[in-house]
Amino acid sequence: MMHTTTIEEQLAKAGIQPTAQRIAICRFLFEGANHPTAEDVKQWMDRNFPKVSLATVYNTLNLLVSHGLLKELRFQHDDRVVFDVNTVPHHHFLDEDTGELIDLDEALVTVDARLAPEYEIHQVHTVLIGRRRG
Numbered sequence: 001m002m003h004t005t006t007i008e009e010q011l012a013k014a015g016i017q018p019t020a021q022r023i024a025i026c027r028f029l030f031e032g033a034n035h036p037t038a039e040d041v042k043q044w045m046d047r048n049f050p051k052v053s054l055a056t057v058y059n060t061l062n063l064l065v066s067h068g069l070l071k072e073l074r075f076q077h078d079d080r081v082v083f084d085v086n087t088v089p090h091h092h093f094l095d096e097d098t099g100e101l102i103d104l105d106e107a108l109v110t111v112d113a114r115l116a117p118e119y120e121i122h123q124v125h126t127v128l129i130g131r132r133r134g
Helices: 004-013 020-030 038-048 054-066
Strands: 071-075 078-084 090-095 101-105 127-130
Touching: 004 020, 020 038, 020 054, 038 054, 038 078, 054 071, 054 078
Parallel strands: 090 127
Antiparallel strands: 071 078, 090 101
């Protein structure tokens, strides 16, 4: 379990005021939430930290994204927006049977982009879609 002081320090280091609601949301996110949606966070908050509005959840998630503590992921195949605590470059595998989104190390996927010289690539994020065998 991540200690409250550690979360407070991470937030303060990022320039975010560590309020009780933000600390609670971070506790859920940083202690193993797997690519949650805002609604997943809200459901957890309702069970563990009642009376926090969905707007507060969205505002906190957006704040964490804007300060680089989270990544926001949107996919063409799906209307949901998910949040990723893994902010280092990596790819994803989407299990089309379960909807589970699995992190893949950047070294596991190679992309050979042959673009015209006027294009400059800053990051490659690939989503592989399939299902687990067996």
